[in-house]
């Protein structure tokens with residue numbers, strides 16, 4: 001089985017994103033949000049069958065761990081109340097996709113984070129998504145201010161209520177920022193990769209893994225700048241007398257393969273142990289074009305993994321085994337959802 005651990009509902013029905021626009025406008029005008037639009041199963045089916053499901057089939061992958069559109073989370077917009085309603089709407093839609101395509105999608109939640117608001121706000125939504133929807137993880141935004149980095153770092157006890165909840169449910173978090181509202185940071189070109197790199201470095205300089213020995217984080221987009229600069233982080237850990245970086249981080253931190261060229265994948269697989277690499281493509285996502293050098297989509301990351309000089313057993317870990325281990329609830333959810341499939 002080939003499990004893509006990083007996909008977003010970037011093709012969601014228009015009324016859904018339209019309502020978000022209305023909600024934010026109503027908030028700015030000091031008015032209540034309009035009622036949420038109704039969307040039929042057929043509307044949802046259409047967006048998936050012509051989108052993510054089609055690409056899964058073309059590329060030979062089986063299952064996507066699926067969450068709401070990341071740039072659309074917009075935790076810097078509105079306030080805690082608007083975030084709560086928006087996260088609920090987005091997660092509900094993911095749940096509907098997983099119910100309609102139970103063999104192809106398993107859900108991950110976006111959180112109702114809001115710049116400056118306590119992450120405690122997120123706990124009820126996590127409970128709902130795990131207990132009622134069968135979701136297997138969350139996306140945790142380390143910068144709800146959208147590119148201004150005004151909230152405390154992930155090392156701070158500020159985040160501990162979310163970490164406690166993650167451990168309680170045995171769910172990992174993908175460290176994933178949303179859109180940038182800071183014009184100095186392009187959303188997918190710099191803010192995403194900065195978020196990955198900063199998140200790793202914040203966790204490295206923390207006692208989070210001492211306090212939560214079983215907690216797990218996925219650093220997406222190939223780990224941002226981290227694998228390329230592994231020597232720097234090893235040296236920083238050494239200078240700060242934190243011990244060996246591998247011992248400090250690799251029981252708890254994992255990297256996905258959203259790296260859009262073969263040399264980057266080669267570096268990732270050379271630097272990071274195969275046990276810490278999870279297959280992912282983030283399709284349909286940030287980079288949608290075809291690479292003229294290869295004739296294939298940049299985000300067709302399975303092709304790069306196929307070309308790596310790794311054993312079949314190691315590729316099996318990257319494609320499936322590691323995801324089942326890191327997302328501890330995944331195997332049970334796959335079994336349960338498959339049983340409901342027609």
Ligand SMILES: [Zn+2]
Nearest residue numbers: 008070176282
């Ligand atoms: Zn993403």
